[in-house]
Amino acid sequence: MEEISFASQLLQYTITGVTIGSVYAMVAIGFNIIYNVTEAINFAQGEFVMLGGLVMVFFRVALNLPVVVSLPLTIMVVTAAGILLDRLAIRPIREPSVLSMVIATIGAAFFIKGAAMFIWGKNPFDLPPFSGRNPISFLGAVVQPQGLWVVAFLAVVVVLLTLFFDRTMMGKALRACAVNANASSLVGINVKYMILVSFALSAAIGALGGIVITPISLMEYDRGAMLAVKGFSACVLGGMGSFPGAVLGGLMIGLIESLGAGLVSSGYKDVFALVLLLLVLFARPSGLLGSAEVSKIKKF
């Protein structure tokens, strides 16, 4: 049997880390979009990813529709779920406070998770990869083609979002809400509608993450919580509210987790990202790319 050099092991862990890190980055971007507009953390963010994976399984495997059809359909379904979340769980709260938002999104996350368990059961599901399972050999390590799709989709999301926020009216309106919601409504921006848009957008991006990672690591009904916490770690690490920070944070968390699991202990795999989260929160809550002064002014 071929001996695997340490360097290729490292490369392998790096590749895995970048792959999963891209998903964490997508979750983090979703968190940031909602946070920027509402200053609230959507604890149900991870559930969108989970839904993306499972709904895609339905369209692709159960209904046997090709990827080009099932992918947009899945995104539409999960976006609808995000809109429902805003309308049914967030908007009706009469006196929004930090605590009630936290509890409401946790309740919604639970409801979505429970619905998924009810519909799909507890078993993990697999998706056929977009372009086959033949691994590509690269400098002694192995790259799955699906992994390339993951990174590609992350890049597409980042580019599209940048264009959206810079070049479209709605994007600019969203940014205005992030700066000051009251002032935005004074200039005629419908803030409640912007909140809806932010939830819809976050749901769509989360769904994309779920769709694209399921062929690699399967998907089951209760993955949402772990994804949410790690995505949040990425957010905080990169700087809450910052999109480049989200990408950077996501990739770093993915790498740390993968290298930790490979080099230190795979049982404690989930702990690495969480301990890092706690350290960042305790030592430098503004994260790597965030500004320390801004994070003090923010509502929480």
Next chain:
Amino acid sequence: MRDMTEDFPLRKNKTLVHLGGFALGLLLFPFVAQRISFIEHYLDVMVFVGIYSIVAMGLCLLMGYAGQISLGHASFFGLGAYISGVITVKYGVNPWLCMLFGMVVSAVVATIIGGPSLRLRGHYLAMATLAFCIIVTVVFNESIPWTGGPDGLAFIPGISIMGWALDSIVKYYYLVWTIVFVVLFLCLNIIRSRVGRALRSIHGSELAANALGVNVDKYKIYVFVFSAMVASVGGSLYAHYLNFINPASFDLFVSIKLLMMIILGGMHSLWGAVVGAALITFLSYEWLHFFEDAEVMIYGAIILVIVIFLPGGLVSVPAKVHGLWKGSKPKVKG
């Protein structure tokens, strides 16, 4: 600005009457239950209600009075359970001493985590406690030589008081509920003391409390440590009752259930904690067995309904009904 005193009713005379009635009901319950066959096993569930009430009351003090979110209280519950379990199983030490030791360890952990965490606010604190919860669950699962890992820890001995073994459900029921009352009195004392007033001022506005000279950080940690120690006691009682524990009983799901207990009952009320604990425990152990597949969904729906329609929890219902009954009189603000 809302008058905070409405949230924290302090009528002493009514409380004693309520407490007396409640105590009487609890005292008589086993006799009633043992006569009626289809609720006979409710006695067993009531032991768990008592245990979770203890944990919930501590959490109520932390969240309802000091206003700090904790999504990780199941970890302190688990810490107490595992310390009691491991030390009695491996070293045969007296369970009461182990319970005390569990309280000390929980206090220490709470101080270490609480210090930096409580400086965070709102969502950050919620996420930090969530992360703590998951970390502890992983540790419980991975420390196989100590905890037995996912397979759990078995043959945990029961408790006895000075040689009198508490080996029946009824005896354990009375023990647990006695401890519930002890904790209830402790919590009521805290609420009515200077510490309680300080906590309420912190909940109202940390900035204002700080400006008035209330040592916000100190009090937040006090409550956090107290609630952790109380949760640990609950955990020890749990371990000695079931004689078997595994990490799944102390995971994020349980933390959220604890949260649900105080939200459902009413965050600002100790009664709410007990009522919430009773309802959620009965739902988990009894009533939702039929709907097992939809259990998580129902919990989510409960949380959403309470947050949107009944933010004061179930204990706010009598006051609301009373208000509706009397007819809405226009309030004149003088």
